[in-house]
Amino acid sequence: MLQELGKKAKAASYELATLTTAAKNNALECIACELEHRQGDILVANAKDIDAGKENGLTDALLDRLLLTDARLAAIIADVRSVIALPDPVGAESEGKVLENGLRLSKRRIPLGVMGVIYEARPNVTIDIAALSLKTGNAAILRGGKETVHSNVVLVDVIQAALEKAQLPKDAIQVIADPNRELVTALLKMDKYVDMIIPRGGPGLHRLCQEQSTIPVITGGMGICHAFVDASANVEDALAIIENAKVQRPSACNALDTVLVHKTIADTFLPLLAERLAQNNVELRAEPKAHIALSNVNAKNLHVATADCFDQEWLALVLGVKVVSDVEEAIVHIREHSTEHSDAILTDNLTNATRFLNAVNSAAVYVNASTRFTDGSQFGLGAEVAVSTQKLHARGPMGLEELTTYKWIAIGDGLIRP
Ligand SMILES: NC(=O)C1=CN([C@@H]2O[C@H](COP(=O)(O)OP(=O)(O)OC[C@H]3O[C@@H](n4cnc5c(N)ncnc54)[C@H](OP(=O)(O)O)[C@@H]3O)[C@@H](O)[C@H]2O)C=CC1
Ligand SMILES: N[C@@H](CCC(=O)OP(=O)(O)O)C(=O)O
Numbered sequence: 457m458l459q460e461l462g463k464k465a466k467a468a469s470y471e472l473a474t475l476t477t478a479a480k481n482n483a484l485e486c487i488a489c490e491l492e493h494r495q496g497d498i499l500v501a502n503a504k505d506i507d508a509g510k511e512n513g514l515t516d517a518l519l520d521r522l523l524l525t526d527a528r529l530a531a532i533i534a535d536v537r538s539v540i541a542l543p544d545p546v547g548a549e550s551e552g553k554v555l556e557n558g559l560r561l562s563k564r565r566i567p568l569g570v571m572g573v574i575y576e577a578r579p580n581v582t583i584d585i586a587a588l589s590l591k592t593g594n595a596a597i598l599r600g601g602k603e604t605v606h607s608n609v610v611l612v613d614v615i616q617a618a619l620e621k622a623q624l625p626k627d628a629i630q631v632i633a634d635p636n637r638e639l640v641t642a643l644l645k646m647d648k649y650v651d652m653i654i655p656r657g658g659p660g661l662h663r664l665c666q667e668q669s670t671i672p673v674i675t676g677g678m679g680i681c682h683a684f685v686d687a688s689a690n691v692e693d694a695l696a697i698i699e700n701a702k703v704q705r706p707s708a709c710n711a712l713d714t715v716l717v718h719k720t721i722a723d724t725f726l727p728l729l730a731e732r733l734a735q736n737n738v739e740l741r742a743e744p745k746a747h748i749a750l751s752n753v754n755a756k757n758l759h760v761a762t763a764d765c766f767d768q769e770w771l772a773l774v775l776g777v778k779v780v781s782d783v784e785e786a787i788v789h790i791r792e793h794s795t796e797h798s799d800a801i802l803t804d805n806l807t808n809a810t811r812f813l814n815a816v817n818s819a820a821v822y823v824n825a826s827t828r829f830t831d832g833s834q835f836g837l838g839a840e841v842a843v844s845t846q847k848l849h850a851r852g853p854m855g856l857e858e859l860t861t862y863k864w865i866a867i868g869d870g871l872i873r874p
Contacts, residue, residue, distance in 0.1 A: 457634075458642050461597055462649030464627035465570045469595040471625050473567050477544040479624070480591055486618035487587070488536045494614045495529055501610040502579065509577075509603050517707040517772065521578045522604055532583050539587040539838040545857050546593050549865070560867040565860045567593035569651035572643050572671070573841065576657055577601025582611045584832070584839035586629045592859040595628045597650065599643065602635035609633050644669040654854075656842045658769075674850055674858075676842025678769045679709040679797030681827040684786035684812065685725060686803035687718040693824060694725070694802040695732050701800070701826040703736045707771050709843060710798045710820075710830040714766055714776040716786045722749040722779045729777075730758065738773045741765045745779035766793045783808045787815045794818055797845050798827035819845055819852040 472480075491498070502524040509519050524532075545565050552562035571594055575581050582600055589596040600608045608631050616626035632639050644653060647670045655665045656676035665673045683701060685694050701712035717725055726749040730740060734757060741761040742750055750758055765776045766789070780786045783801070790799050800822035801812040809823045820830040830852060832840025837855025844850045850858035 458632070458639055458646065459649075461627075461630050461632070462570070462646045464625075465595040465597055465630060466649045468625035468628040469567065469569045469593075472590070472593040472595060472628055473546075473569075475593055475624070477546075479622070480544065480593065481540045483590055483619055483622035483624050484536055484540045484587055486622045487583075487590075487615055488533050488540075490614045490618040490621070491529065491533050491536070491583070494610070494617075495526070498529065498607065498610050498614065499524060499526075501606040504606040505577075505579075505604050508606075512603075514603065518577065518603070521576065521707055522607075524579055524607065528580065532580050535580075535833060535839050536583060536587045538833075539591050539856075542591070542838050542856060544591060545860050550862075557871060558869060559871055562865050563862045564865050565862050568859055568861055570595045570597065570649055571652045571654060571841075571859070572597045572599070572646070572650045573654045574599045574640055574643070574657065574661060574665075575601065575655075575676075575842070577603035579604050579607040579611060581656070582608050582631075583615075585841050586612075586615050588839055588841050588856060588859055590628060592856050594859055595630075597630050597632065597643065599632040599640055605633055605635060640664070641668050644671060647671045654842050674842065674844050674848075674854070675846045676854075677709075677797065677845030678795055679711070679827075679830075679843075679845070680713045680767065680769050680793060680795045681710060681798045681800075682714045682716060682786075682790050682794060683712055683800040683802055683827065684716040684780070684783065684790070685718060685721065686783060686801060686805055686808050687720045688804040688808075689718075689721070689725075689802040690804060690824075691721075691725060691728065695728060697800070697802055697824070697826050698729060699732055699736065701828050702733065702738055702775055703773065704826075704828055706773050708828065709769070710827050711771070712775065712827055713768060713770050714778065714789075714793070716778050716780045716789055717746065717749075718783075718786075719745070719779050719781050722746065726750050726777065726779075727753045733757075733775065736773065738775055741774060741776045743776075743778040746777040749779065750777075769795070783811055787812065790816055790818075795845055797843065798822065798830040800825065800827055819843065 612631040739757040796818040832853035840853040
C-alpha cells in the first residue's frame, strides 16, 4: 500500500514541477473554496476525533490542538489564500554568468520532489503543508498524529477533490490513514520515491528518523526555549514578554521553558514575575539562588528545581527559573541546555544584546521579543511545514523557499571540454 502511495506521489511530483504559478494558485484557490463548501463534513469528522480524544484522556492542551471550529477553519482558509499571494520561488534564476568559453550558466530554483511529513495531531498543519507543498510544486505524503485521523482523512479528501477540479493529479497530496507506526518506519525507507522526510515531534520520533531513515531528514524539533533578563531590562516589558511566551500557548514548541535572571535584579524582579505568573497558574521550578530571592513571596506554585528541570520542554504552565551572574553565564547555560529552537535576551544594553545575538546559535534569537513569534505565519511566510532545529539546509520556520532546491542550467553552442 505504501509503495503504491510513493509511486503515485512521485508521478504527481513530475507533473507539479512543471506547472505555472497561475495553475498552482488556481489549485490553491480551489482548495480554499472546497474547504468552505465542505465545512460541515470537516467539523463532523473533527468532532469524532475530539470525542475519541476525550475518551482516551487527552489533556485540555492536546484537545485544544486537535479542535477545529468555524473560526479556526476560516483562519486556515485565509492562510491558504495568503500562500496564494506569496511569490513563487520555483523557476527563479540566480548567479547567471557566461564563462570564457561561452557556456551560459545559472542556478534555477526547483521543487524538492516528494516530501514525507510526520507530524503532531493538529489538523491545521495538514492544510498548511499541503498549501506550501503545492505552491512549490512538491508532492507530499502526510502522516499526522493518530488522534486526528478522521479530520485528516476528510481534509485530504477535500484537497484531492479540489485538485481534480483544478485538473491536477490528486495524488499530489496523500495521507497515511492507518495509525500503525510500522508504516512510519517503512516510509523512512522509501528513498526510491520520497526525497525529504520532515518529522515534527518529540525526541522519540527524531531518534527513529536518525536511526532508520535512508532519506535526508529535516527535523522540526522540540524547543527548550530561554529568556535571559539582563540587569538593564525594562521590567514591565520583560514581565509582559515572559508572560506571553509562557502562557499564550504553552503546548507549542516555541513556548518558554526557562527564565535566567541577572543576579543584580533577582531580588526585585523575581517576586514581580512570580506574582504576574501566579495570576496564570504557572508553576515555578527555582534553582537555590532563585528560590532564596522568592523566599518572602507567597508563591503557592513555587517548587525547588530538580537536576533535570533545565532539560525539560514543559509543554505546560511550568517554568524553570535560575539566577546567573551575567550575560556570559546565560550564554553558557543556553549552550548546555537549549535545543537551538528559540532563545531571547531582554535588555536595554546594546553590547549585551549584540553579544547574545552573536553567541547564541539557535534557529531564532530574539532581543526584547517573545519566543512565540517563531512561526511561519508570524514571520510572513504564509505558513510553515515545520520549525527546523537543525542546520542543513533550512533553519527556523520552513516556508516556500525552504521546500525548494536548485539545479544548474548550462547552455552551450556545441561546446566541448578541452
Ligand atoms: N519544531 C517543530 O516544527 C514542532 C515541534 N513540535 C514538538 O513536538 C512535540 C510534541 O508533539 P507530540 O505530538 O507529543 O510529538 P510526538 O513525537 O509524540 O508525535 C508526533 C508524530 O510522530 C509520530 N511518532 C512519534 N514517535 C513515533 C515512533 N516511535 N514511531 C513512529 N511514529 C512516531 C506520532 O505518531 P502517533 O500518532 O502514533 O503518536 C505523531 O504522528 C514537542 O516536543 C514539540 O516541541 C511540535 C510541533 C512543531
Ligand atoms: N506554528 C506554531 C508552532 C509549532 C506548533 O504548531 O506547535 P505544537 O503546538 O506543538 O503543535 C505556532 O507557534 O503557532
